[in-house]
Amino acid sequence: xxxxxxxPYLCYNRIQRSRRIVMTTANYGxxxxxxxxxxxxxxxxAALEAAEAKMEExxxxxxxxxxxxxxxxxxxxxxxxxDITHMPTWEAFTLKVGSAWGNQGVWVNLMWAVxxxxxxxxxxxxxxxxxxxxxxxxxKLGTFLTIFVGFLLGFYLSSSMTRWYACTVxxxxxxxxxxxxxxxxxxxxxxxxxxxMLNRYGLLSAWLLNLNLHMHAVKNPGDEQGEVANPSxxxxxxxxxxxLAEIRPDIVEPHEREMLMxxxxxxxxxxxxxxxxxxxxxxxxxxxxxxxxxxxRILDIVQQAYASIRGAxxxxxxxxxxxxVHTMSILVHVNTLLNAVVLGVQLGLTIPYFIxxxxxxxxxxxxxVHLPDSCADLFVAFCLNLVAPILYLTLLDASTCMAQxxxxxxxxxxxxxxxxxxxxxxxxxxxxxxxxxxxxxxxxKK
Numbered sequence: 001x002x003x004x005x006x007x008p009y010l011c012y013n014r015i016q017r018s019r020r021i022v023m024t025t026a027n028y029g030x031x032x033x034x035x036x037x038x039x040x041x042x043x044x045x046a047a048l049e050a051a052e053a054k055m056e057e058x059x060x061x062x063x064x065x066x067x068x069x070x071x072x073x074x075x076x077x078x079x080x081x082x083d084i085t086h087m088p089t090w091e092a093f094t095l096k097v098g099s100a101w102g103n104q105g106v107w108v109n110l111m112w113a114v115x116x117x118x119x120x121x122x123x124x125x126x127x128x129x130x131x132x133x134x135x136x137x138x139x140k141l142g143t144f145l146t147i148f149v150g151f152l153l154g155f156y157l158s159s160s161m162t163r164w165y166a167c168t169v170x171x172x173x174x175x176x177x178x179x180x181x182x183x184x185x186x187x188x189x190x191x192x193x194x195x196x197m198l199n200r201y202g203l204l205s206a207w208l209l210n211l212n213l214h215m216h217a218v219k220n221p222g223d224e225q226g227e228v229a230n231p232s233x234x235x236x237x238x239x240x241x242x243x244l245a246e247i248r249p250d251i252v253e254p255h256e257r258e259m260l261m262x263x264x265x266x267x268x269x270x271x272x273x274x275x276x277x278x279x280x281x282x283x284x285x286x287x288x289x290x291x292x293x294x295x296x297r298i299l300d301i302v303q304q305a306y307a308s309i310r311g312a313x314x315x316x317x318x319x320x321x322x323x324x325v326h327t328m329s330i331l332v333h334v335n336t337l338l339n340a341v342v343l344g345v346q347l348g349l350t351i352p353y354f355i356x357x358x359x360x361x362x363x364x365x366x367x368x369v370h371l372p373d374s375c376a377d378l379f380v381a382f383c384l385n386l387v388a389p390i391l392y393l394t395l396l397d398a399s400t401c402m403a404q405x406x407x408x409x410x411x412x413x414x415x416x417x418x419x420x421x422x423x424x425x426x427x428x429x430x431x432x433x434x435x436x437x438x439x440x441x442x443x444x445k446k
Contacts, residue, residue, distance in 0.1 A: 078414045100398045110390050113340040120344025125351050138342045146388055149335045152328050153395045160403035163315050168413050170311030175422045177305035178202030184298050186433040188287050189443035199426050201270050204251050209267035210415035211243050213406040271306045285445050316406050332396050336389040343385035350378050
């Protein structure tokens with residue numbers, strides 16, 4: 001009750017003090033004179049300021065209580081938050097969370113490759129006259145295919161990174177459009193209700209886009225979880241709005257939600273409302289008329305936001321052709337299979353030599369022993385025919401994750417973190433705009 005009584009009086013005194021400062025200051029240079037000649041506040045002014053501080057604190061607490069949202073789920077992994085100083089050092093071998101080595105499919109393929117190599121080695125070991133096999137020719141064949149597959153994977157990796165960055169930049173442009181729109185409305189002195197409505201529509205569009213793109217993400221390509229066949233079905237639309245209600249329940253009005261739920265892509269359609277609202281504001285005199293350059297600049301911001309939504313959805317809507325990705329995947333797996341066979345042949349030919357070497361050492365025939373050369377050849381075969389193909393499988397896994405950041409969580413773009421930063425920026429800009437230091441707030445509408 002005391003807050004309601006003091007509120008008009010405190011606001012009146014605050015306005016009067018602001019007017020005295022503005023009237024006393026003829027220009028910006030005179031501010032120094034005011035500061036140098038200012039007198040200590042009287043007891044009445046100090047008491048008044050203390051009452052204002054208590055009232056503002058109470059209002060903030062009430063506002064926080066009204067806008068308090070349910071506890072949000074923390075994201076399991078943010079692919080952009082890591083200590084890059086560990087990457088040039090050997091500490092990179094200890095980083096497991098979020099890496100491609102955490103993909104179960106890579107280790108399954110490694111076990112299959114080792115199993116094939118062991119089976120081939122046993123067959124060669126018990127095959128008569130197996131020593132006539134030209135192992136050098138097999139090594140050359142495996143090396144040639146490895147180089148060709150490495151070239152294809154390098155191109156695919158570069159293309160995937162380009163798409164990932166383009167999608168991230170497009171979403172950042174959407175958030176920047178919301179900031180620019182708020183700045184334009186602040187400069188024109190638009191009323192608080194209209195500014196808050198435009199900010200709310202911008203945030204609503206960003207939240208809907210984020211939830212829609214990441215709603216059906218899986219951990220990585222090795223989880224054996226298929227993609228959703230129809231993400232625009234009514235069931236998935238209900239899931240989208242239920243998730244929004246859990247995270248930001250007050251960001252959309254009930255009648256707005258009812259209208260938007262009838263469409264599969266509401267994040268883009270919201271900007272149609274924004275454009276319509278901008279036109280209405282121009283007609284009502286809140287902003288310059290439609291024929292003015294200022295109105296054109298505001299509409300450019302709206303169009304930028306709409307285009308950025310299309311750009312952010314590009315990896316979701318457009319993928320590399322199936323024939324390209326499938327052929328490259330088959331080549332990578334054939335390369336792994338062929339190199340596993342070559343390693344098995346090399347191992348099968350080396351095992352009998354190790355047995356005969358043991359016998360020669362027992363008979364002291366050391367001149368016929370060439371154990372170091374055989375061990376070196378086996379080590380080279382192990383690196384070229386097992387380690388390199390598994391590294392290529394890992395590159396295929398990483399490239400696939402980055403090509404589809406909305407399908408796999410290992411390369412997930414942290415849209416939610418960006419939106420939270422936008423919410424903080426809008427709140428800070430609103431607080432600064434409501435309290436100009438030395439001038440009255442602008443107002444285009446007379």
